[in-house]
Structure formats: C-alpha cells, structure tokens
Amino acid sequence: MIQTNKTVYRKFLLILGVIALFFLPLAVTNPYVMYVINLILIYTLLALGLDLIVGYTGQVSVGHGAFFGIGAYVAAILSKNLGFSFWVNLPLSIILTALIGFIIGFIGLKLIEEYLVMATLAFGTIIWLVFLNWTDLTGGPMGIAGITPPPPIKIGTFEFVFFQYQDYYPLLLLFVFLGILVTRLIIRSGFGRACTAIRDDELAAQSMGIPVFKTKVIMFTISAAFCGAAGALYAHFLRVVSPETFTFSMSVTILTMVMIGGQGSIAGAVIGASILTVSSEALRETPELRMIIYGFLIVVMIMFFPKGIMGLFQLVKRRLQKRTIQTPETTPEKEGLSYEH
C-alpha cells in the first residue's frame, strides 16, 4: 500500500509542477529567452510527432520538416488570403497535413523501411520546391509575412491578448500538454502496443493478427498531424514563414532531437527538443558546423546509445533497482503497459 501512497504523492507533485510551468513567464524577463522557450515547445510537438513513427513504430522519416512546413504554410495562406483566425487555421492545418501524411505513408510504407526514407526525402524536396516556386500562393523565396496573431481570449471582463512572447507561452504549453496526453493515450492503447510489436518484430506481430501496413499508415498519419499542429502554431507565433525553415535540415534536426532524447520516450522528446533548440540557436552563425555536429551525434547515438539520454537514464535506474530489495511489483493493470517510467 506504500506503493499507492507514493503514486498519489507523485501525481500531486506532477500536477503542482505543471501548474508552476504555466507561471514561468513571471520568472523570465528576457524576451529572447522567452522566444527560445516558445521554440522549444513547438519543437517538442514535432519531436513527439516524429517519435510516434520512429520510436514507437520503427519507421524512419526524413520528411517531417515538410509536414511542419505544410502546416505552417496552410495557416499562413489561410490567414493572409482569407483572413481566417488561428482557431480555424489550426484544425484545417492538422487535417490537410494528416491527409498528405496519409498519402505519403501509403506510398512509402509498402515494402521495406528504406522506401519510406526515400519517399519522404523525395516528398520533402517536392514540397520545398513548391514553397520556393509557387510564388503566387507561397510568396516564393520571400515567404509570407504579416500572419495575424490568435484573437484575444475573453474570460468575463478579463481579456488575454497575444502580443508578446510570454503571451504565447501558455497557449503553446497547453498544446504541448495536449500532445503529450494524446501520445500517452495512443501508446497505451491496443493500437499503440501493436505499433510497438511491429517495431520489435514485424513478422511476429503480423502472425498475431496485426494488420502491419494499415497500422503503420495510421500511425504515420497521426505523426504528420502533430507536425501540422506545430506548423500552424509556428506560423501564428512567428507571424512569418519562409521556405528556408522547412528544408531537409529541419527534418534532420527533428530526427536528431528524437535520437538524442531517446526514441520511444515522451520525456526523451522533450529533452531532445530542448537541447537541440538551444544548440541550434547557439550555432546559428555556422550552419555547416551545426549540421556536422548533428550528423555526428546521430551516428554516435544510434551506434552506442540507441535509446538516447532517456535510455541511459533508464539503464542506470534499472541497475539501481536491482541492487535494492525487490519490492512486490505492481500489477500490470495499474502500470507497466507502457514503456514510460
């Protein structure tokens, strides 16, 4: 019964921490720091999305930068040309990105893993060329500026206006929590377990009645939808989109986040997004050097620490647990059906 008390205590701490996080802007006065924190939140959504397909389903995509771009451009175009507000653009961005994700998944997930890598690379290139060349719609190399911020939120007489970086923060944080919640629901469902089974042994999974192709395509679609949401948030937060953001390098950066933080882990996605966003800002002036480091990190992590920082963390934890006296284990009904803590 100590166990249950401990979980209640933990949950209480967790809720407290979450509430505290919303008040972070009170402690951060530097607008640039606030800007970087907001970027971390957007990248966290991207990393969560990519991790669904890489970490939980075992398929690699190098086109998630393009899905991010589609989400952003859809929101930008709708805002600029039709004057739609953020709250309309967000669902539309998600739906359209998911739809395109479905098509790419359907094309790339058929035979072998490499086909998805190449299909997403080809797709990313096409999308980038479209951003660059369809000047009438996308503004060409200049991109689209002047995207409207989300409309003010009125609660009674109190009006919340999106003006400065710290105003966006609670909104972005809310979506990150939503993303984490959705991710948890997915990976703990029968569907999520089926994905993990496919990742671990496709043939065994299929022999147990799991429709492999269909499951992968659905997960890929959801994964793209995450990027669509991140894109719409990005467009309305930065209020300008341009093609150079959504290149192959972006896809690689998201992949690096997942690899560093640890594939198949929500905490890993958060850690990876935080580290990579800060380092990307720090290495802004030397893009080649940044990409050399990222590429090198990808190789080293996958060779020696394929489960990233979270994997290392869990390894240490497991070692420590083995040394202490074995406590009676919780039944799988309560815990244990996920790969998190």
Added chain:
Amino acid sequence: MSIDLHNDSAILTIQNLSKSFGGVKAVNNLSFSVLQNNIHAIIGPNGAGKSTLFNLITGVIKPDMGNVQFLHQDITSLRPDKIAQHGVSRTFQNIRLFPDMTVFETVLIGTYQFTGGNLLPAFFRTKTFRNKESEAKERIEETLKFVGLWDVRNEYAAQLSYGNQRRVEIARALATNPHLLLLDEPTAGMNQKETQELMSLFSEVNQQGITILIIAHDMHLVYSLSNQITVINFGEKLAEGPPEVIQNHPAVLEAYMGRAETHA
C-alpha cells in the same frame, strides 16, 4: 484412439501445394489434411521443407501452386494477419519475441483482434472498450497461469530462460484464441525434463479443443504425443498415418528413421 476420417472433420486441407526458391523445390505438390482435435506431427530431415510449409500455411510466403483451406475456406491468398484472425496461430522455429516487452505485454499482443486496433474507443475510454480490455487481461491471466508464467509476468520476455521463452511464444499464440496451433520445433534445444513438461502442456492445450500441427525432431515425442504423422522429404509427402503405421513404414525407415536411430 478413433480417428474420424469423414471429410467434414478436416480443419486444414492442403492441396497440391508447391513452392520453389531459385529453382530448388522446397515444397513439391504436397497434399494432406489435418483433422479436428488431432495432434498432427510433421516430420522429415533437415531441409525437407517443413518450415516452408508452415510459412505457406500462415501466409508469410505465397505458394507457386496449390491451395490451403482452413475450416472450408480458401485462405491461400490471405495476408498473415487475416489468417491469424481466422484462427491459425503459430510459434517460430527461432523464437521471435518482442525485445522491449514484458511477458504480460507480449501475450497482450496476442489479444489484438479482440481489444482492437481501433483508436477512438481507446481515446475516449468507452465502456465497451474498458470491458474488452479487462476481459483481455483476465484471459491473459488465465493463459499465463495455464502455461506457468504468471509469476514472471513482469519480467522482460527476452531475458527468460530458453524454455520459458518458448512458453511465452506459446502463450502469445494461445491468446489469439486459435482453432489451429502450429508449433515449429517447440522442443528444440531443450532437456528431457523441459521436453516432458512441454509435451503435457500440448496435451492440455489439445484437450481444450485446439488442433495442433507440430514439427518435431524428437521421435519419442512424436510417437507418444501425436495421433497422425505426415512424413515429408524434399518437399514431398513420403508417408502418412498414425504412429503405429509410421513406425514400421519401410520408406520412412529408409529415408529418415535410420538416421534418427543412429543419433539416439
């Protein structure tokens, strides 16, 4: 033991099945039936095409010719997952577990078709969804207790002993609620005691009404466990019949038993 040879009691019928790899005929014009509630053994020397046969039945590879009928339905062209959903489940010659899953999680995968891959109910945690989940978990508890793995349910399946890994595979296959269970050399590499334990487990499984098709090398096991034996060599059927007949079949003695006996 009385065997009803009436055609209706055949659960699996294989007709003129052929498959070659790069000119080598792995399975050649093979036909036989597995009767309901039998423990049917497939024996034959290494490379006789036994595992290929299993892969053909479960749809992992497609035959060049011939067909496979399960419960009077043609399943030849179905995908492996569809065949599994029809009620054919299997274990693998070289154990295939999910490295990152505990025993409980591994077996839970077997219940996929009942708990469903449908996401929306899982999202909103509907009542039917929760009922199905708890039902599945009860079934797994039952299955794990049945195969004797309940105590290690929270351990990583891949870290168990070889014998217990086999049991996890069997439990996972049973969780799909099969009518027909295919076992590919389940006792390979096991000692006498483990083999005995598994054999009694198979009998119990069979008593629950699950037909078993088993590939095995251990003659003692085959003769005492099965009530029908098909001998194949070079992908072709060499002989067929109950153990008493096979034991003294001249062709079998020549092609297979002679070697097996020198081993023993």
Added chain:
Amino acid sequence: MFVDQLINGIVLGSIYALMAIGYTMVWNVLRFINFAHGEVYMGGAFVSLYLLLLDTPIWLAYLGGVCAGAFLGYLMEKVVYMRMRKAPKLNLLIAAIGISIVLQNVAQYIWGATPERLNSPFLSKNFTIADMEINQHYVFIIILTILVMIVLELFMNRTLMGKAVQAASQDINATQLMGINANKIISITFAIGSAVGALAGILVGPVFLVYPTMGVFAGLKGFTASVMGGMGNIPGAMIAGLLLGIIESFAAGFISSGYRDAVAMVILLFILLVRPQGIFGKIIQQKV
C-alpha cells in the same frame, strides 16, 4: 531537338545507372540501402577536383577520385555498418542518414557551397555527325559507362571473387558456411559499388558542376532507378537508369526549370505507389 533530348537522356541515364548499381549491389549482400551513397558520388567528384588543383594529370585525378570514393564506401562500412550487424535495420538506416549529413556538411565546410566545374579533356570538343554537334564528353560518359558495365559483368561471372559476391547475394550466411569470409565480401561490395558511384560523380562534374549537395538528387535518382529495375537486379538497374534519364530529359522540356528536379521525385513516388517491386520485378523476400 528530339535527338538532343535523347542524347541528354542517355547521358543522364548512364549516370543514374551507375548510381543504381551501387545501391543494388549493397542491397544484395546486406539487404540494406546505403542512404549515404550519394555522398560517395559527391566525395569522388570533390577529390578529383582537388587533385586537379594540385596539377595532377586529368586521368590520374579521375582515378584518384574513384579510389577515394571506393575508400569512403569501405570506410563507412568498416567504421559504422560493420559494428551494427546485429542492430535492427532501423538503426542502420538512421546511422546512414547521419553519415550522409556529416559528409555533406564537411564538404561544404571545406570547399564551400559554390558549384565548381571539374575539368575534362573533351568538354570543349564536339563531334559533328550529320549536321549535329555532340559534345565529346557526353560520348566519353556513355563509352565509360558501357565499359564499366562490361567489366562488372566479367568480374561478377568470371572471377572467384565475383562469384562469391553473387553467392552472398543469395544468402550471406551460407557464404560464411562455405568458408568465404562474409565481412570481406561485404567490404569488397561496398568498395566496388562506391567506386562506380564516385565515377558517376566525376563524370557529371564537368557538365553539372561539383557542389556539396550534388549527391542528394543523384542519390535519389539512382535509388529510383534501382527500385524501377527491381531492387537487387543489376541488369534491371542499368536499363531502368537509362529509362529514367530519358524520361526525365523529355519531361523537363514541358516543365518550368524551377520544378525540374521534382520530375524524378514524382517518378519515384509514382513507382513506389504502383510497382514497388520494380518493372523487371524481383520480389523482395522477407527473411523468415
């Protein structure tokens, strides 16, 4: 005009065919597609360019580029892929993506992003056949490609090593049982495939210039050709490469220059959608 496009197509196609060979050879022995193959193409071209700057004779500079490409491929295999033989394929793929990014950006760091022309002894000369002018370098590309294919064919079928590589394509483990060192076969395959890839990059250098990201499109197009030809099917890859080059060359006439590179991408997506096992079909077998 038509003949011009056709010749352009054949030249492009030769390059894609050479690239496709690298993918398909490695696929045969490892059941893995080396995502970083495009960077071997780029690396070979850059080494040749660098050697020419040092006043190396052209033939030696070309040869040096090919050897450097072979060594680069060998190195990737030895340093990274070989240590991951037991890892899931996902990990191998991610490692290959990482290698590709490192090499691209190292090249950019050293040589900068500006495209440079690789010298060719034939570039400024033309053949005149029936009123038509054909650049001699184009002819050089086509002849060299045919030569490489003949040599490869002879190597695969007439030498012991080639036969071992072929046996490894059937089953790498069986090769080991036969007493042939599987790692050696894999190394040789990587080296040959990479040498051919680097040669493609060097041959392209005088026409389409040399720059750090040149391998991305070439890699994708070579991969497209290998899929079209049926993954693992070497003659198929050669024919499909030519076909892709010709299609692209003709299609480019109808499409604005901004989208030119998208043609091959769309073809790839289309092939993956309609016929992922390739035109000449070689069924990809799952190992059971």
